[in-house]
Structures are given as structure tokens and as C-alpha cells.
Amino acid sequence: MQVLANSGAGPAGFTPLSSNASASKSGDRMLTDLSMYNTPPTENITLEEFERLALARLSVLKEMEAYKLRHPNKTEKEYLDKLNQLKQKHMRGISSSSSSSAQPGPAASSTSLRDEDVRTDLISHYVLRLAYCRTADLRKWFLAQECEMFRLKFGTYNAAEHEAFLAAHAPQYRPVPPAELEEVMDDILRVMRSGLETKEALQRAQNDRRFYKVSWTRVPELVAQRRVLLRGGWAYVSRDALAPLVVAEFRAGVSKGLSDMARRWRQMFPPEEEQRLQPLVASLANRSLVADYSGVATRYGSVSAASLPSLASRHFPLCMSHLMTSLHSERHLRHGGRQQLGLFLKGIGLPLEEALLFWRSEFAPRTPGDQFDKQYAYNIRHNYGKEGKRTDYTAHRCTTIVGFSGGAGDHHGCPYRRLDEGALRTALSRLNCDDRKLEEALSKAREGHYQLACAAAFEGIHRVPEMDVGISTPLQYYAESRRVCAEREAAANGGAAKGPAGAVGEAAEGAAGGSNTAAAGAGATAG
Numbered sequence: 264m265q266v267l268a269n270s271g272a273g274p275a276g277f278t279p280l281s282s283n284a285s286a287s288k289s290g291d292r293m294l295t296d297l298s299m300y301n302t303p304p305t306e307n308i309t310l311e312e313f314e315r316l317a318l319a320r321l322s323v324l325k326e327m328e329a330y331k332l333r334h335p336n337k338t339e340k341e342y343l344d345k346l347n348q349l350k351q352k353h354m355r356g357i358s359s360s361s362s363s364s365a366q367p368g369p370a371a372s373s374t375s376l377r378d379e380d381v382r383t384d385l386i387s388h389y390v391l392r393l394a395y396c397r398t399a400d401l402r403k404w405f406l407a408q409e410c411e412m413f414r415l416k417f418g419t420y421n422a423a424e425h426e427a428f429l430a431a432h433a434p435q436y437r438p439v440p441p442a443e444l445e446e447v448m449d450d451i452l453r454v455m456r457s458g459l460e461t462k463e464a465l466q467r468a469q470n471d472r473r474f475y476k477v478s479w480t481r482v483p484e485l486v487a488q489r490r491v492l493l494r495g496g497w498a499y500v501s502r503d504a505l506a507p508l509v510v511a512e513f514r515a516g517v518s519k520g521l522s523d524m525a526r527r528w529r530q531m532f533p534p535e536e537e538q539r540l541q542p543l544v545a546s547l548a549n550r551s552l553v554a555d556y557s558g559v560a561t562r563y564g565s566v567s568a569a570s571l572p573s574l575a576s577r578h579f580p581l582c583m584s585h586l587m588t589s590l591h592s593e594r595h596l597r598h599g600g601r602q603q604l605g606l607f608l609k610g611i612g613l614p615l616e617e618a619l620l621f622w623r624s625e626f627a628p629r630t631p632g633d634q635f636d637k638q639y640a641y642n643i644r645h646n647y648g649k650e651g652k653r654t655d656y657t658a659h660r661c662t663t664i665v666g667f668s669g670g671a672g673d674h675h676g677c678p679y680r681r682l683d684e685g686a687l688r689t690a691l692s693r694l695n696c697d698d699r700k701l702e703e704a705l706s707k708a709r710e711g712h713y714q715l716a717c718a719a720a721f722e723g724i725h726r727v728p729e730m731d732v733g734i735s736t737p738l739q740y741y742a743e744s745r746r747v748c749a750e751r752e753a754a755a756n757g758g759a760a761k762g763p764a765g766a767v768g769e770a771a772e773g774a775a776g777g778s779n780t781a782a783a784g785a786g787a788t789a790g
């Protein structure tokens with residue numbers, strides 16, 4: 264199956280150099296840590312590894328995106344440190360070759376570790392390309408995250424590493440030899456002084472003294488802005504000006520690769536793969552990286568109708584505590600609210616009989632018991648899989664809830680989206696949310712990052728360190744809240760508590776098992 268076959272050289276026309284001893288030595292880190300992804304992998308891998316690598320990269324991209332949104336003012340170095348930390352957390356040691364590649368001796372093992380990192384990076388990038396090429400929105404998101412990762416790494420490496428990387432991946436950017444630079448340096452500085460360059464950029468260029476020659480046709484904007492010296496058809500580009508150009512080349516290459524793949528998507532799966540690999544790849548883009556929180560229903564003992572008010576005040580996310588409050592004050596909830604709250608209560612372990620008791624008593628002042636049984640009981644039993652098609656419905660995730668819109672009198676949906684700022688501030692203050700986190704939650708809600716707002720509120724209410732990602736499901740909020748409180752109570756009593764597996768953001772969905780072989784490379788065959 265030609266899953267990832269490439270059509271010749273990369274879109275930017277890069278041709279890897281066959282050898283460059285000094286470059287490979289000084290830029291070792293660069294050559295293994297960064298890639299233009301011009302050549303797809305060609306080996307056969309198992310379906311299980313195929314999925315595992317994709318989900319690991321997805322976790323890195325999503326957590327990095329969330330981190331940048333939550334911390335827009337960090338330095339590039341801090342972002343890079345975070346990226347490396349996430350790669351270490353999600354991608355190190357997950358390749359199937361990691362166990363078999365152990366070699367005796369420190370040099371050999373560092374080589375095999377590096378090879379493994381390169382392999383993991385390459386395969387995971389191409390699997391996600393395959394999954395994210397299918398719609399314009401998916402392509403846009405994937406391209407933005409990959410470009411940002413590339414920009415971050417490329418922008419923070421030193422001159423020798425840049426040189427090594429360009430020699431291997433973008434030889435059209437040629438370092439200007441020292442003797443030639445001596446000749447043209449005054450002219451370069453003259454052009455820079457007369458152009459748009461800042462004093463700082465000029466100073467950096469003088470100190471750095473590293474310039475690259477590139478055909479002027481590749482940098483028409485710099486030429487038009489008179490920011491580069493032109494001589495003999497070459498433009499002399501400083502290292503400062505180089506990074507955006509290389510990032511743009513990377514963007515163009517990945518973007519073209521995604522478009523090509525989208526056009527050939529169906530042809531990439533032979534008929535025998537339509538039932539196996541195609542659905543798996545198609546589902547990757549929609550996969551949640553959130554742990555399965557269904558275990559919370561039994562982990563902390565039984566939940567009864569009587570215990571709900573106290574659980575709601577301590578452990579429910581705002582969307583659910585808001586519904587509980589509205590239900591209690593109005594003695595009624597419309598269908599959307601009943602569904603949102605009812606399925607959540609089922610998810611935290613409220614048995615059917617207790618659910619009927621709870622809803623009946625909440626509705627009682629306005630709705631007599633026999634009317635309740637006729638009008639509402641069927642729907643509650645239906646949610647528990649006891650009526651109709653007997654489907655066992657699960658609680659809504661945040662993405663679904665955030666998308667709910669409702670009219671006056673509706674209380675469902677996500678409060679970070681639906682409540683105005685004053686009402687949100689009052690609601691969070693009532694929950695004793697820390698002031699700084701409250702402001703952060705309001706600011707994230709204002710920017711439209713509702714799940715990050717919810718995570719900030721969780722941290723402010725529970726006084727816990729920052730989460731890696733936003734809240735993805737109300738059950739996650741509830742499970743984490745119960746875990747944090749249980750651990751604190753156990754610590755206060757001198758014991759240890761066991762929470763649900765995995766802290767927030769750590770528990771990516773396990774990769775589906777399977778020993779079938781999937782093709783991960785050009786010309787590879789899924790067996």
C-alpha cells in the first residue's frame with residue numbers, strides 16, 4: 264500500500280547532501296532533532312505502534328498549544344524547554360525499537376537512542392499527516408502546530424547548528440565564506456543601515472558575522488524592501504532574517520504534502536485496508552487524548568440522591584453545579600439541561616433508582632409524582648439503557664457541551680461560554696477561587712478558550728499546580744477533584760489515597776491493541 268509515498272524531492276526542492284563532516288559533527292543535535300520531512304518512512308510497523316506514535320505526537324502538539332495559550336509571555340527558551348519536556352514525557356521510549364535497540368556501551372546506546380528519536384519523530388509526523396490532511400480545518404491546525412514546533416527549535420539553535428541543518432536540508436542557503444564576507448561586509452552593513460533594520464538587528468549582524476547567500480528569486484520581499492545586499496544574482500541574508508525564510512520553506516513543504524495526501528487519500532488504502540487501517544486513520548483526528556474516567560463511578564463508593572448536593576458543592580464543574588442550582592431553584596430543567604446533568608450523574612455512579620428518586624424529588628413541588636412518571640421517568644430510564652434501543656449512553660464531553668446553545672430559560676451548555684463576565688466572576692468567587700486564577704479563567708473565557716478557563720478555575724478552587732491541558736470532560740473535573748480531596752484527607756490522616764489512574768493531562772487514551780502490520784512508509788505493504 265502506497266500509504267505515504269512521496270513524489271520525488273520535497274516541495275521546496277531540497278536535496279540532502281551526501282556528506283558534510285563538519286556540519287554533521289557540530290550540528291548533530293540539529294540533524295536528529297529537526298526535519299523538513301521531505302522523505303517519508305519506508306518500514307513496516309504494527310498497527311499498534313502506528314496508533315501509539317500518532318497519539319503520542321498528538322499529545323505533544325495539543326499540550327504545547329495549551330501551554331502557549333496559557334502562557335503567551337514566556338520566552339522562546341522557556342517554550343523550547345516545555346516542548347522538550349513534553350517530548351520526553353510522551354515520545355521517549357514508546358517506539359517498538361526502543362527495547363530491541365539497546366547496545367552495550369554509552370556511545371552505542373546514545374546513538375541508538377538518537378536513532379529511535381528520529382524514527383519516532385518521522386513516523387509520528389507522517390501518520391498524523393495522513394490523519395490531518397482530510398479537511399481544511401484539520402490541515403490548518405496541524406500545519407500551525409508543526410510550524411510552531413519547527414520555528415521554536417530552529418530559532419533557538421546556534422550558528423553551527425543552523426549551518427549543519429541548512430547544509431543537509433536546504434543547501435540553497437549557502438554560508439558566505441569568511442574571505443568573501445570580508446569583501447562584502449561593508450556593503451551589507453550599508454544596505455542594512457539604509458533599509459528597515461533596527462539598530463539591534465544591525466548590532467547582532469555585526470557581532471554574529473554569519474551570512475548566507477541565496478538566489479534573489481527566493482527572497483523577493485527582502486529584495487523589494489531593500490533589506491539585503493544583491494550581488495551577482497545572490498542575496499546576502501543575515502542569520503536573523505534566515506529563520507523566517509526557512510520556516511516559510513518548511514510551511515510550504517508540509518502544506519503541499521498535506522494537500523497532495525488529501526487528494527490521494529482514498530487511493531492510499533487498497534480495498535483490503537478499507538475495513539482496518541482507513542477507519543483507524545480517519546478516527547485519529549477526532550480521538551480524545553483524555554483518559555477514560557468511567558472508573559470514577561465505583562472508585563469512591565456509592566453515590567446516592569441524598570449525597571448529590573454535597574458532592575456538587577465540592578466536586579462538580581461549573582456547568583453541572585450551575586444546573587444543580589437552577590434545578591433546585593426552579594424545580595424544573597428543560598430537556599437539554601436534564602440530558603447534560605442526567606448523563607453526568609449516571610457517569611459519576613448514580614444508580615437508576617437513585618436517579619429517579621433525585622429527579623422526582625427535585626421536580627416534586629411543581630410536578631406531582633404521577634405526572635413525573637408519565638412525562639420524565641421514561642427518559643431517565645432510556646438514558647440508563649432500560650428503554651427503547653437500550654443504548655448505554657455516556658456523559659457529554661466538553662466539546663459537545665461548549666457547542667450547546669440555548670434560549671432564555673435554558674441552563675445547559677458551558678458557563679465559561681454562556682455566562683457574562685459578571686455572573687462568571689460571582690460564580691467563581693462563590694466557589695472560593697483564588698483571585699489570580701479567577702482572573703486567568705475570566706481572561707481565557709474572554710478569548711474563547713473555555714476548557715482552559717475551566718482548568719484555571721479548577722486550579723484556583725483546589726489550590727493545585729498547573730495542569731498540562733484544559734478540562735476535556737466534566738467527568739475529568741469530577742475525578743480529579745475527588746482524587747485531590749481524597750489524597751489530602753489521607754495525608755491529613757497519615758495514610759495514602761489512591762486516585763484514578765493518571766493525573767490530569769497525563770493519561771492519553773491507550774492505543775488499541777493489535778498485532779496486525781500497518782504500512783508506515785512509502786511503498787510499504789500492510790500485511
Ligand code: SF4
Nearest residue numbers: 580582661677717737
Ligand atoms: Fe463543564 Fe467542560 Fe465547561 Fe468545564 S469546560 S464548565 S467541564 S463544559
